[in-house]
Amino acid sequence: MIRGSRRHPGFLAAMAHRLSGLLLALFLPAHFLVLGLAIESEAALEGAIRWTDQPLVKIGEWGLVVLLTLHLCLGLRVLALEFLPWRDSRKALIGIGVAASLLVGVLFIFNLG
């Protein structure tokens, strides 16, 4: 029974959510330290960015972007399961619409700047 449940898409989603979160959490300090190089000089930050031009590092960066997207989407799944009403899904769609509108509004303001 346990073996069977581990092949369930819900189990795989939960596991992928956790593993992506773990890897992202471990990456964050390094990400912050690299950006912090700009305190030293623009050249120091540029040097770190040029280091990421290596193919293997690029693959790692690609992996992180995919992991971040995956963690976001699987997180939305958790929030939907826990907080959205199971039956009246039209209200949920309205909520998503309002959230999307706010997001586009924020993006517009940033484009103005």
Place this chain on the structure above:
Amino acid sequence: MIEARLYLLQRGSALLLGPLVLIHLGLILYAIGDGLSAAEILERTRGSLAWALFYGVFVLAAAVHAPIGLRNLAREWLSWRGASLDLATFVFGLILLALGLRAVWAVVGGGA
């Protein structure tokens, strides 16, 4: 009681992080379009109150969200419990907050 509070903090920070991550991903895809460089990043962020606020809130939410998530994994996968785990969670959160705010300062206001 602490578990209920951490659960709410985890879900609350997740709600905040959702749109922030979406914008961050969009910016990443936009920024790498013509090659990433320090000059391009700093030109966008230096002196920008909007980006300072955006990434300041982002760092704060991530510094709450990530340690609680790791704490959950430590409890379930390593059976780590008790005060030592709570202390480790708190310290990791503080480290993320300090390094993150330092990074925001670096790209918005700091440097030469």
